[in-house]
Amino acid sequence: MNKEIHTVIIGSGISGLSLAHFLSKSSQDLLVLESDSRVGGIIHTEIKNQFICENGPNTVLLNNEAILELIQDCGLIEKLEYPTTVADKNRFVLRKGKLTMVPTSLLKFICTPLLSQRAKIGVLRDLFVKRHVQNTTVYDFVSARFGMEIHDQLIEPFITGIYAGNTKKMSAQHSLKILWQLEQKYGSIIKGFFSRDKNKRGQGSFQLPIGLSQLTEKIADLIGERIQLNCTVHKITTKSNGYEIDTGKDLILCKRLISTIPAHGLKRLIADQSFIQVLEKVNYSPVNVFHYGLKKENIKNKKQGFGVLTKPSDGKNYLGVLFSSRTFGHVAPEGFELYTVIVGGERQRELCDLPIEDLERIVLSELEELLEHDGEVNFKNHFRWKKGIPQYDMNHQELLDSIARFQAKNKDFYVMGNFHGGVSVSDCIKKSKKLASELEKREP
Ligand SMILES: Cc1cc2nc3c(=O)[nH]c(=O)nc-3n(C[C@H](O)[C@H](O)[C@H](O)COP(=O)(O)OP(=O)(O)OC[C@H]3O[C@@H](n4cnc5c(N)ncnc54)[C@H](O)[C@@H]3O)c2cc1C
Known part of the structure; x- marks a missing residue:
């Protein structure tokens, strides 16, 4: 027709x-x-056994x-679910295999055990390094402005969280658009951060009652x-x-x-x-998304936060774990926690070729170690994006x-x-x- x-x-x-x-x-x-x-x-939300599982995005920025x-x-403004205050504030990376808070204030930055004193002082080089005249990789951009340790400990895990990408291949101008523009406009990211329009800083995120x-x-x-x-x-x-x-x-x-x-x-x-x-x-990175529902009483690690992101030197077989129900309580039934484990990206391409049962076994044992979980797995779900996130x-x-x-x-x-x-x-x-x-x- x-x-x-x-x-x-x-x-x-x-x-x-x-x-x-x-x-x-x-x-x-x-x-x-x-x-x-x-x-x-x-x-792509799937609701199974009262667990609200997000196979794609878990939160959306209201920015x-x-x-x-x-x-x-859509008439949804009154229905938005916001992250718990503690989840909004606490984001973790690993240090010696343990959950360690990412610093979110100047005081926390000065006190964080994640960085050496030299690295902390080294961020000030951003005030003196000349602005880039041509595009470069995320790795080179961040290392030049803040030092390699900041790249390795803080930036790389977060790039993993957004793009599941390889910072040595990614374009700074297009992947770190805001930081790149601050550098280009103010000659320094630190100067730019303190000079930019304060109204543009709001970055709350949300979920919805049924995903x-x-x-x-x-x-x-x-x-x-x-x-x-x-x-x-x-x-x-x-x-x-x-x-x-x-x-x-x-x-x-x-x-x-x-x-x-x-x-x-x-x-x-x-x-x-x-x-x-x-x-x-x-180039699209593959992404595997695993969901696990566990009884609260079987989890010893009670740390509250949004989740944890890893870096290559952690040697983990996951990119990150979202503490889904600790962030949005409504996504798991009473008495249970829901965790979302992300595997794949540029760093773990070869893992994505494993039979799913083998990958699942590896992921679950690492999750249980992280959470100090002892007991039955009450719920699990898996979804694979062969071509997940464009780089x-x-x-x-x-x-x-x-x-x-x-x-x-x-x-x-x-x-x-x-x-x-x-x-x-x-x-x-x-x-x-x-x-x-x-x-x-x-x-x-
Ligand atoms: C695992 C994962 C987690 C993510 N987490 C977040 C997050 O937490 N927050 C965030 O903001 N973003 C996140 N993202 C990114 C974000 O979700 C996506 O970039 C965004 O949803 C893409 O939307 P889109 O409409 O551009 O593309 P798509 O969602 O890919 O839509 C394209 C549509 O086109 C259809 N289509 C394809 N070919 C044809 C054809 N020939 N004819 C007709 N239809 C066709 C497809 O079926 C599909 O429905 C995540 C992405 C992934 C993969």
């Missing part, structure tokens, strides 16, 4: 859904095509106007029948009056086309060889230039999604809002 629609959005992850929502405020003539049988993409607008439109899929399902409700599930786009052909989309069932002609799918999916749909070659280079590596600028060239050649074809411009949920929503506003201005 042939259809004509003004705007087609491919993908109903948070990028596609939020874009459809913002665009539909000015025009209803749009359609979202989704290959899966559910909306949300990487946002921009677009996400606030979206939550308000983050509650947000994507609510947006989908608002968009209604303009989302088509189980509808894979197989091919895009440029026509004189727009783009023809082949879904195997329908041929859809649209004037405006917005892709929000991953780079490895988009490259199969288009014919532009030079763009395909660049898309092929976007903003040193070739990232080539990708951005290539996207700009592709969009200039292909009028009204927009390439969105998490593989450029920010990987977090809140960044994806912000990008959608920005594009929707630009398009609205163009076509009142």
